[in-house]
Amino acid sequence: MTYKDNEHPEWTDRLSDFLDGGLDPETHAAFEAHLGECGSCRGVLEGLDEVRRRAAALGPIEPTRDLWAGIAATIRAPAAGAAEGATVIALPTAERARPDIGSRRSHRVSLSSMQLVAASLVLVVGSSLATLTLRSQSPTSTPPVAATGSEGVIMPAGTAAPPPADLALELSSLEQALAEARGVLDPNTVRILERNLSVIEQAIEDSHRALMQDPENAFLAEHLDRVYHRKLEYLREAARVVESAD
């Protein structure tokens, strides 16, 4: 998003006060007269009004804990060194940021034309993070996957996520080979293999559950795919161990 119209900063700097009724009557009247003549300032005003309306419609959405402090700081004071016209969101720097919900609710935003742009972005960010927060509230951790002691199986229990089609066949084949090789492997080796495999299965299960919550999340899809490939590499490595034990 960009905002280039800054032809009359003497007026656009007062947009918030104008909308909030904070201008003295004489200045308010002069501003109205200017708006009647200046289309660009009217556009800025309409943009700000849209932001306000959308913000009101959001309701009490809480930002996520790690980004909000920086965003709020940006609203209070533009980020140092920000290029003119850039959309700048300063994330927390050295210190871990925590939500400042109270101050956000009571924060009275006085926007310059540049800050208006930032506010628009904040709105988008706020919406997205609010969604994220809801998603993240669902537990992703699951009870530890216990390595089974069942005969002939080197697989942790409880695997629910199906593998990608292009990996399924090889994964199945390797798992079967490992299961059949259980009897020839040293018990300690079996223990190690099962334990490591359970870690991967846990990661798969976590990722799968997260993806179920957020099916459109490209990161989660990529993450799950990566973990599956890691499982495949691990099973190949385990198969080499089996071969060397033969």
Added chain:
Amino acid sequence: MRTRLLSIGLLGIVTFPLPAQTNPRAEHAEHPGASFTTMLGARHMSTMVDTLVELRPGDRVVLENLTGQISVGSWDRNELEIRGADDGVPIMVRRSGSTVRVVRDDRKGRRHALDARIRMPASHDLRVSGSLDLWIEGLSGSIDVDNVSGDIWIADADGQVSVRTIEGEIDVVRSRGGVTASSQSDDVRLRDVRGPVDAHSGSGDVQLMEIVSARVRAETQDGDITFSGTIDDGGDYGFFVHDGDAEVAIPADANARVEVSTFDGEFISDFPVVLQRFTGGREFAFTVGAPRARITIQVFDGEIHLQRR
């Protein structure tokens, strides 16, 4: 091929120092063997072995399916020297073309431990497989290790290093030819490494310190990633964590586009952040300096800290 054995005799108890970081071992003598196929040791317990095998330029040394504790160092002679104590299972040294293979000769398939020190010309390639604690130092050829269980320590390697272990820690220091390292269940630590880096741990930490590389990839399913190194123009740096933290320390004057993704994590930056992409969820991108390199940090559940070095 000329194969010769040094015969020191039963009175020839030899003590040799190992690197300070290695496991202390001492008191080794030798055992005579055959010529083309050299048999080390005999069928009784704790046999002392000591042998020399001539190597030709371009020979590759393969230590195959060994267990125990082995240190490998370099010297300025065109010979492969093996000194140590085995447990009575003969060791065979075989040549096949340009490959000189050191194997155990246990026809019953049992695993037996070998404590040995090996010296070889620095420039020859080395491959090791088995289940052992391994120390390798001062080689300039490639090093390829495929281990089941045991710690691996590699230092001063000028060639490409590739090391995998199912269980055991991996340490690589002062490597100049790039490193690929994977431990399924323990920590992987790389320090003072140049060249491409690909480090993985299944359930341990990945520590990459003093890295000078244009390509770095680090991944752990259950552990933390720590990186400190340079960011080259045109470089590609990826850090992937499932359950753990990622601490990435880059120079203050680094130039890179940083892409961050997390599902349930936090992001902390020592650098000012100008968002360039925010796709929803918890993915965003920004640029530190100019976008000349790419840094990707993905943490499913954990904290991301982008630090100034």
